[in-house]
Amino acid sequence: MVRKGGDGGRRTIRDVAARAGVSASTVSRVLGGVYPVSTQTRTRVMRAVRELDYVADAHAKAVAGAGTPTLAFVLDDITGPSFAHMAHGVEREAARLGHLCLVCSTDGDADHEQQFIEMMRAQRAAAVILVGGAADTSDYRRRMARIAESLASAGSRLVLCGRPPLDPGTPVTVIEYDNESGAYALCSHVLAQGHRRVLFLGGKPENTAAQGRERGYMAAHRARGLDPDPALRRSGDFTRDSGHRLMRQALDAGLEFTAVVAATDMVAAGALTALHEAGLRVPGDVSLAGYDDIPFARDLRPPLTTVHVPYEELGRLAVRTGLGRTPDTPDEHLLLGTHVVIRDSVAPPAEAAR
Numbered sequence: 248m249v250r251k252g253g254d255g256g257r258r259t260i261r262d263v264a265a266r267a268g269v270s271a272s273t274v275s276r277v278l279g280g281v282y283p284v285s286t287q288t289r290t291r292v293m294r295a296v297r298e299l300d301y302v303a304d305a306h307a308k309a310v311a312g313a314g315t316p317t318l319a320f321v322l323d324d325i326t327g328p329s330f331a332h333m334a335h336g337v338e339r340e341a342a343r344l345g346h347l348c349l350v351c352s353t354d355g356d357a358d359h360e361q362q363f364i365e366m367m368r369a370q371r372a373a374a375v376i377l378v379g380g381a382a383d384t385s386d387y388r389r390r391m392a393r394i395a396e397s398l399a400s401a402g403s404r405l406v407l408c409g410r411p412p413l414d415p416g417t418p419v420t421v422i423e424y425d426n427e428s429g430a431y432a433l434c435s436h437v438l439a440q441g442h443r444r445v446l447f448l449g450g451k452p453e454n455t456a457a458q459g460r461e462r463g464y465m466a467a468h469r470a471r472g473l474d475p476d477p478a479l480r481r482s483g484d485f486t487r488d489s490g491h492r493l494m495r496q497a498l499d500a501g502l503e504f505t506a507v508v509a510a511t512d513m514v515a516a517g518a519l520t521a522l523h524e525a526g527l528r529v530p531g532d533v534s535l536a537g538y539d540d541i542p543f544a545r546d547l548r549p550p551l552t553t554v555h556v557p558y559e560e561l562g563r564l565a566v567r568t569g570l571g572r573t574p575d576t577p578d579e580h581l582l583l584g585t586h587v588v589i590r591d592s593v594a595p596p597a598e599a600a601r
Contacts, residue, residue, distance in 0.1 A: 430463025
């Protein structure tokens with residue numbers, strides 16, 4: 248089966264090949280994603296696919312038994328523990344429902360993400376799940392809306408996990424966890440121990456997940472009539488190295504603080520190492536809290552107080568909602584709760600603050 252173009256003509260794989268200047272078999276290899284092709288060739292083919300609005304009939308092949316129904320899971324970095332657990336949930340639920348799960352790690356490359364989505368559209372994947380925070384800009388909303396509409400036209404469904412929602416009426420499912428409330432509860436717990444100078448090690452300023460967690464930090468202070476020192480809010484990214492670097496910078500600058508709230512457990516792990524390197528005890532000298540509750544958080548010394556995010560269930564829910572909606576289902580927004588897990592890394596401040 249082929250798809251009619253805007254001019255009413257029938258688009259075939261040979262049309263795509265002619266437009267890209269390659270053979271029809273090369274187009275098949277690119278769309279199939281099985282045989283290796285050069286990046287330049289793949290880019291030319293996918294550009295031709297977009298320009299011709301070509302959709303291969305992988306759905307018909309699946310119905311005939313020639314293929315397995317698929318869904319796609321797209322994330323920036325598969326090595327991140329939280330996203331790895333979400334990927335586990337996606338794969339398990341997809342397998343339970345008889346679907347093949349294809350995973351793409353983009354390293355934050357928007358072009359790579361776009362090419363993979365186009366490939367999944369060409370193969371009529373049942374759903375495409377995009378994961379991870381992003382900058383909530385007009386360009387982002389327009390780009391995601393185009394992707395959602397394009398996938399819907401091919402019988403697929405876009406699911407956004409932990410990403411900003413789109414404008415009403417867009418055929419998309421958005422699943423979020425409550426970053427702000429989780430950070431508010433965590434910081435409230437730290438402040439309840441008597442801490443008044445709490446260092447916040449955040450993520451990229453434009454990242455919506457990082458913004459939500461910082462808003463929770465600020466709101467917890469203001470609820471107690473406190474106005475945190477701006478110097479105590481540091482921005483980096485969600486990695487261990489960022490936590491180590493930001494903590495070293497805060498210590499070198501001589502900042503006074505008795506507790507640290509990190510935007511992720513990985514950031515907290517880096518901060519913990521930097522504190523140990525400086526000869527400081529946790530929580531004897533400085534209390535420390537994280538966010539995510541990834542498995543190794545309980546194995547740190549001391550075990551880390553953190554916010555539990557149900558990442559595996561988030562992945563399972565993304566699959567169930569993505570496969571359970573028709574392509575033209577209007578926008579849908581789901582919000583999962585979080586809760587604080589209290590361990591040994593937070594205690595009342597020592598008599599002498601740093």
